[in-house]
Amino acid sequence: MDRLDDYLAGFAEEPGYLDFAAFGPLSAAVLAEDAAQREALTRMRWGALERARTNADRLRAAASAVTGFRDDQIAFQPSTTQGLMQAVFAVTGGILVSPGEFPSLPTAAVRASEALHATAPIWLETDHGRVTPGLIRDQLTSTTTAVAVSAVDARTGFVADLEGIRQVIADRLLIVDAVQALGAVDLPWTAADVIACGGQKWLRAGAGTGFLAVSDRAANRLTPVLSGPGGFPDGLVWDAVPEPAEGAAGLQLGLIDHGAAARLAAALEEVAEAGIAAIAGRIAGHVSRIIALADEVAAPVVSPRTPAERAGIVVLEPRPDQLTALTAALFNHGVSVTIRGGAVRIAPHAGTTEETLGLLRSALLAYATALRPVGR
8 A cells, every 4th residue: 555655745836736547747756767868868878878778678678568568569759649650550351440449549540551551440339439249249350450559448438348349340440549548547568569658648757758669579560650760670770771670679760769768667567566456446446435426516527427438538518508608617717628519527636636626516506506597
């Protein structure tokens, strides 16, 4: 429990912050790591650059500990989107993907199809944004070589059944956008062939941090189309263009940002030390309380209620004529959330405090009061 307590002590956001699905304020461990890296690269004592370059190895080890992939199957990426672009552009054949996914996935599928004509999106019809093994099974075609899905849907908060999807797609590749899940939900990551994850949300490592994990099966099938000097197998080579490195290492464009790699490594290390099961349990408890608060004022909850299907996201969808009242109540009580498309997305983390939950309750009560007919 001490390690979890240490992890929780690293949260320093202002009371009322409930928007981790949009951005995770940097953790104390990440801030300390960033300061150490900046100090080293400012003074540039002898050997500082060589030590900075070891951060890539440290990141791979940390990501391996959290995902279950081997460290040689992991490579740095500056964002989830770039990691997904690398993977999707490398596919030959049809990619089954929902057009309602976060734009990174459908955009990558369309751009790859337009540019290379070696792959094409096969648009998956979902159940109100929820991607299930049954829906995937029924929509697989003879040309489907890969399936792409978000581990947690950014709009609905629905958790994909990765093991179930793995079973129904057989030996096809499973490409997963993990940014709304990794660090918040305990999932069987090795059911996927490719994982792309940025560190700016639940991992609280800031922008410019991310990684790509690639299974051996995927390494044998993906063509590293967007491989640059960062994907050379033996470091920089002048006066020649070598073949890309095998696997994840070959799916890189530029050289690694070693400071960003250090920040992400620190974030992943503290997740591993605290235990993802313990972190996810704390988040699940907060989600249950937020759902109960919403029910208390009859605010419609449209995100999953079943524990196995929900992550760190609660979505409220009031009537259009009531959205302004809810928005105003949240604003007036200093509660930070995402409001988009007529819905309010609330995203607590393990370190969310009682004070923050109290501010949310006050905001919801003010919203309910504003809806009462005059004279009652």
